[in-house]
Amino acid sequence: MIAKIGKGSNMYGAILYNQQKVETENGAVLLLNRIPDTVDGRYSVAYFNRCFEPYLSANNKTEKTVRHISLNPDPKDKVSDEQFTEMAQDYMERMGYGNQPYIVFKHTDIDRTHIHIVSTCVGIDGKKIPDDYDHPRSMAICRDLETKYNLHKATEQEQKQANKVFKPVDHKNGDIKSQIASIVRHLPKYYSFSTMGSYNALLSLFNITVEEVRGERNGQAVNGLVYVALDENGNKVSNPFKSSLFGKDAGIAWLQKHFEQAKVKMKTNPARSVLKNTVELAMHTTSNETDFKKQLTEQGINTVVRRNNEGRIYGITFIGHESRSVWNGSALDRNLSANVFNDWWNNGNKPELKTQDNPVSKTNAIDNQPTKDLFEFIPQEHSQNFDMGLFSLLPESQCVDYEEEQFANRMKKKKKGRGL
Template identity: 55%
Template sequence: MIAKIGRASNLYGALAYNQLKVEKENGQILFTNRIIETPQGLYSVAQLIRSFEPYLIANRNTEKPTLHISLNPDPKDNVSDENFKLMAENYMKEMGYGEQPFVVFKHTDIDRAHIHIVSVCIDEEGRKISDKFEKRRSMNVCRELENKYGLIPATEKGHKQNDTIFHPVNYQAGDIKSQIASVVRHLPKYYNFQTLGEYNALLSLFNITTEKVEGELQGKIRHGLLYIPLNEKGERSRHPFKASLFGKNAGLPSLELHFEGSKKALKDHTAKPAIKSAISIALQSTKDEKSFKKQLAENGINVIDRRNDTGRIYGMTFIDHNSRTVWNGSRLEKEFSANAFNDYWNNNIKPRIKDLKEPQPKRSQHSKMEDLPTEKPHELFGFLNKEVPPFNTNETGIMESFGGLLTTSQGEDYEEMDFANKMKKKRKRQRGQQ
């Protein structure tokens, strides 16, 4: 089992993110600790917040008092709701949060059983609860829970494998071609995006951009792509590389097929309502661009805006790493368009969004324990053995909180591969002429 611990300043956002899944019937409250009881065990975000208010009011100087933890057993583990509840209680007690108010949510929007725990890391007197050696203590508790409940252990070997996964391109580290290759040869396998602009928005998280090029070959107009490494400011840092160096998946014909496939996949995608709601919540609960992006990043959504030389916003893209989907703002909602955010961030005219209705509370597990639908073993990313951290303090560095995404391709000579491919084509033509 793997535990992910995140901290943030916005308790409302953490509760709303999880309660939204409950209201969309993609989640359930399994258990609450030191939370004010309600008639028939029904809860809303406003009701849950009341139990945390004394702690927040007493807070002395802790900048990020909100605690958001996810516990993720191996996809092959079949954990009952009752055991999830006991595991959450045990984990919080061993980590020093057993006397804190907390809510345990079970998420069912992906085919992998896991729970989220929302709490605060300050005690009743406003003092921060110690987090010294937190990572080491958390790993020890997870090993104990694996033994106690017969779970598949997350071995050290597995952790070491995850340590070698891909990170955004570092133009100063050298071997840039291989760094780019490890992204562009694999990224379309895991994300849905419908246009080259959306693809570029996703690539920007990895310090890469791509440009369309056009030329004439044997009397015919040919279209292709160039991949360009970027520095930390989003500026070109090295010369461009032809897409052909990275294989067919990185080329324009394959990407155009991917665009068409993504259009069908995203037409009625189940994640769309949740993403729209998360953006609406962020608009309602934040006051500026920085806090808006930060709150969405904490919930696994990157916001990529494109501006011209005068600072005007002409493009808005939202990248949801939970569902691995990329969305143009205006395609999600008219109020999420580039013009709307340009008016908001440059002219202080906030978009008019549909008021979020107060969620109709669901019955908690206090009143009735019901088994949720059986879930097939699955991981958020098939190539990662861990859940995306729900919170990340750096609005532009969410990929670091993912620990990177893709395995590296160091040692592969893509120029040599390209030359070999051309020679194969030449031999085929020669055989055809004979």
């Protein structure tokens, strides 16, 4: 089992990410710890968010107050809801969060059922719960849980697969060829994308673009790809590198097979409905492009917009990092096409709110549910002013936080050093 610990400052974004999966029947609430249940057992993002307010508003000086943890058993493990609940309680107790409010969500939208835990590292007294050794403790707990529940042990190779780190190309660091190689040789093995445009959108997150080259050699047609590094503004900053320099997995023949396989796989991918609803919610709760992109980033989704020289939007792509899938807007829904966003952001014509199957009403319709004795869970009231900064499943480099693997590698190096 692999644990990932996300640290951020926007509780609303963390809850929204998980509750959206519940609303689309790709998730469920398994446990509430020190959070009052509602009379009918129904919840909303706003309701959950209010339950954390006393802790967040008591905060003295902690910047990243939110803890967003995922526990990921092997896909072959059959874990019941009761076992997931027990694991979460055991894990949080041993991590020092047993007396904190937290919510345990089960996710079923990808091929491995797993759980997410949303909590805060700030106690009701405003003091931060120490987290200096979070990752080594987390790893030790996971090993114990594997034994206790007879789970498959996470091998070194499986941890590397699950925790692959991709860093954007930095042309100032030199050796651009090696930087590009470390991404294009492996990225297609982890993400599903069905067109060259969606592949390019994914590569753009890592400051790379790929171009198709056609020509003729010795009377025969030649068709290939070249990769070019980009700067932070999307400008080309390197010579083109032939795909053959990076192996067959970076070439056009292999990618075309990937496109066809991804088309079949993505037709039945449950992440599609989750992503669609999340994007629609962002459309109706933001007023401009910057806020729209920020809200989706907080939920592990990148937005790549393509404009022509006149500024017209001719393409929009959404990249879901948890489902590791890349979707053109029109493939999600005709109401999420590039033309719709061009009309909104360039012409000021914001799309009208749907009246049927509306994710906004689903998410916020239960804001004022009566509770079962709120004060049993929250000792005292505080002001409602609390931090609503950026929470993201992704760090600044726009890839997943894989500190557990990095820590394991450091420990191995230390052990080797002792043996010399």
